[in-house]
Amino acid sequence: MTSILLELKTHKIRNRNKKVALICFFVLSIICVVADIFIGSQGLTFSQVIHALIHPQSSDIASKIIVWDIRMPMALMAPLIGGALALAGAQMQTTLNNPLADPYTFGVSAAAGFGASLVITNVIAIPFYSGSVSNSVNGLYYVLINHFFNCRYFISKANIN
Structure with missing residues (x-):
């Protein structure tokens, strides 16, 4: 009886650890997407990027184009493309029953x-x-x-x- 309770307890701990890891990776991915919008080869300051994000009509045209037409689409598509590639890889591995597919x-x-x-x-x-x-x-x-x-x-x- 005690072994079953011990296994149940370790299962709950493992399950909780998986949830914590998943939440941490989700938060980290959001931070990376936001950082991707702020970091680039063009030296925009933090305030220029914030102003272009919040008030795109009143910001200068260069900041608006850099943030909304270049950085934002790349930052938003990167997680989607990564997820699609992971899903395609998992589908190939499942179809072939081969983890090296x-x-x-x-x-x-x-x-x-x-x-x-x-x-x-x-x-x-x-x-x-x-x-x-x-x-x-x-x-x-x-x-x-x-x-x-x-x-x-x-x-x-x-x-x-």
Whole structure:
């Protein structure tokens, strides 16, 4: 009976430690996003950045452009892109049942690079899209084509056996 209570107590402590670690990492990520907005190659002072964040209409145009058009989108997209990459990696590892799976296993990197190179050399272009959006859309397009052909290959191999 005492061993069960001891295990229950250690489980609660471990669970509490995980929650504390998760909260600490969340707070640290928020601090890093805020610091990313304040730190940059252009020497804006703390007061200039605060003024551009709170009153963008009355701040000077350079501070407004640097904060809202350059630093803010990068700072907000970094955690989202990192989370998406982590989710994609976990999905690949789960699909293959291999903890060492990477984007090269499925050919995702090669397909995205191929699509980006076609856009960069203007062999193929998606109308009405800017360069970076076109690169992303073409990368996704070629990844989906690669996935389609891989699925057909694996389905045909499964039917043979």
